[in-house]
Amino acid sequence: MAGVLTLIFIISCLNLLLSHRCSSHPLCTNFRAPFTSKTPLSFCQYNGSICCNATEDLKLRNQFKSMNVSVSACASVLKSILCSRCDQFSAELYRIDSAQRTVPVLCNSSISTSSSQSQAKVDYCAEVWDKCHNVSIINSPFALQAKGGIQINTTSKLTELWQSKGAFCDEFGGASDDGATCFTGGPILLNSSENISPPSGICLEKIGNGSYLNMVAQPEGSNRVFLSNQAGKLWLATVPEQGSGEILGIDEPNPFLDLTDEVHADAALGLLGIAFHPNFQQNGRFFASFNCDKVRWPGCSGRCSCNSDVGCDPSNLSSDNGAQPCQYHSVITEFTANSTTLNLSLVTQIRPVEVRRILTMGLPFTSQHGGQILFGPKDGYLYIMMGDGGGSGDPYNFSQNKRSLLGKIMRLDIDTIPS
Structure with a gap:
């Protein structure tokens, strides 16, 4: 999935480049x-x-x-x-x-x-x-x-x-028959009389090797961002100043958070979403959305993703890619930045200790889970996105059924959830 996104980004850049050869x-x-x-x-x-x-x-x-x-x-x-x-x-x-x-x-x-x-x-x-x-x-x-x-x-x-x-x-030599640029031994300059219009569309920049699924800014507004991969690691990175020519600074050997022991990563399973509480600087609260395997990790437990009255009895569902229904779960968990420093903007690493479980939901199949989590910019609610749970064409109509949490966007009043 990350490789496909990276390829799209590069193709977008190349399309812009190729479409403006005559006026580079x-x-x-x-x-x-x-x-x-x-x-x-x-x-x-x-x-x-x-x-x-x-x-x-x-x-x-x-x-x-x-x-x-x-x-x-x-x-x-x-x-x-x-x-x-x-x-x-x-x-x-x-x-x-x-x-x-x-x-x-x-x-x-x-x-x-x-x-x-x-x-x-x-x-x-x-x-x-x-x-x-x-x-x-x-x-x-x-x-x-x-x-x-x-x-x-x-x-x-x-x-x-x-x-x-x-x-x-x-x-x-050559390469001028299509209006492209060639080297004459010195810097290439646009003619002062040439009127260059900006390219249409946008050009996105590839970050690292394309293995990151999420990028979230640190809430206090600094130049620090967090990058996560599908396997379950989250890194703290420093974004260089615009125009500096420097690259994104990532300390690969020392992740901010390592959840690989809890996360089950596969083609469509893994650490899918990260979100910081709007008051992270004061309370250090941090949330993650990921998939787990109840066979491998005992802490992965919960009811099936849909209750029995909408036809999600695990015994009535067929296996998928060798997995049994409800073997894998979507989990929304809260962590805290345990640190002795009073300035959380300086925290560089937190312990992977779960503070509380917000949601645990068994999955009927092994694909189409969604998993992005976001805080509303003004209302303070945590928004949780869920896919339809997999299966070709949503065969059990989970998305269409209001009793099912699959295929929905859920909203929690996060500060009133009992600890």
């Missing part, structure tokens, strides 16, 4: 928007909106040094090519909508350049060949692309891999 919009190779650095880069001389921070700039410097290029003219163009990853249009230059490249598309005089660049004929690809074709380059990015990304530890020359300038530029 800045985008970095990591699918992030360019940012303005507070300090200038020391190696790659890019200013304004860029796609590299100081750490990435240092990495490019070290890569350049490791090539050990002895000819200054060739060294100059190689430095420009490496630093093109810092360009605000690096996603275009490296064609992230297809296979990742190790070298940007080099402008070739045989094809007109993009509207985002000078309309003059530019043959930068030929310039690279002329200056570097007979120069030894250690771990050449050209060789890496030619070999499909396989690491090459030996020194190589362009003439050892391509027989002519034409053959070299057939692989690395």
